[in-house]
Amino acid sequence: MIPIILVESANFINTILLPQTTTWLIYFLLIGLLIFMMYNGSLQTIGFLSEVFGPIILIVLFFFIALISKEFYVGNILPIYYDSGISSILRGVLNPLSYFSESVVMLVLIYFTSHEENKQVMKSALWGVTLSAMFSGIILISVLFTFGPNISADMLYPAFDMVSYIFVMEFIQNMEILAVLISVLSVFIKLSIYYFLVCYIIAQLLKTENLNKIALYIAPIIFIIAILIPNISSVLKYVNTFWIYFALPIQMFGIPLLFYMIIKIKKVFMNKS
Numbered sequence: 001m002i003p004i005i006l007v008e009s010a011n012f013i014n015t016i017l018l019p020q021t022t023t024w025l026i027y028f029l030l031i032g033l034l035i036f037m038m039y040n041g042s043l044q045t046i047g048f049l050s051e052v053f054g055p056i057i058l059i060v061l062f063f064f065i066a067l068i069s070k071e072f073y074v075g076n077i078l079p080i081y082y083d084s085g086i087s088s089i090l091r092g093v094l095n096p097l098s099y100f101s102e103s104v105v106m107l108v109l110i111y112f113t114s115h116e117e118n119k120q121v122m123k124s125a126l127w128g129v130t131l132s133a134m135f136s137g138i139i140l141i142s143v144l145f146t147f148g149p150n151i152s153a154d155m156l157y158p159a160f161d162m163v164s165y166i167f168v169m170e171f172i173q174n175m176e177i178l179a180v181l182i183s184v185l186s187v188f189i190k191l192s193i194y195y196f197l198v199c200y201i202i203a204q205l206l207k208t209e210n211l212n213k214i215a216l217y218i219a220p221i222i223f224i225i226a227i228l229i230p231n232i233s234s235v236l237k238y239v240n241t242f243w244i245y246f247a248l249p250i251q252m253f254g255i256p257l258l259f260y261m262i263i264k265i266k267k268v269f270m271n272k273s
Helices: 002-016 023-039 043-071 086-112 115-147 149-153 158-163 176-205 211-228 232-272
Strands: none
Touching (some): 002 023, 002 211, 002 232, 023 176, 043 115, 043 158, 086 115, 086 232, 115 149, 115 158, 176 211
């Protein structure tokens, strides 16, 4: 999944911010930052970044929505059900739902907490998923209020295009650079977590504690896979086919059920002993 996220983020940076820059250079820089993160505290550094930039990102999102609200027209979102039907709505939900299903991999982080903190970790994880879903829904509704479903469907980055509409008193404008900044920060934190988890799991399989060496070995593999992905259309096709119909059921139902069965079986054997 890391190469997919890398391609998506690099394509966004290349399209919006650095159109004359080759994508492989953006891959190289992002992977270099991930390696630097692993060498400078890894999980602790990721947690610190999330604590610092998380609230800032939420405040900026509220700021954007408040400024763009004057462009809202409720009629753009109508009709909600009549022209599509429940089946089309449910199919449309699968794509964003597949991204939220990735939160299951965060269960690995429970290993780094004490037994007393496990419940608090689960509660925080659920709150994190809930809040991110709420903010995603708010942004989605804002985009629909601004452009309507037909125009939004033809846009590659509708939320970013919505921010470009901000124009207040000929003073507050050109907020796109701030939108790019929070997008890159969000993606980088996500990439850092995934990169750490991949390094940690591989280190466990190889029975080594040297995560830094694993990080160096994995980086070229991720770089090569990202280069082999031809374009963003291939990524979207992959997400709309394999990821929704195969990875989504496994992540949302298969992995949690497997953990649940393992815990139950472990309790049965412990009671017998």
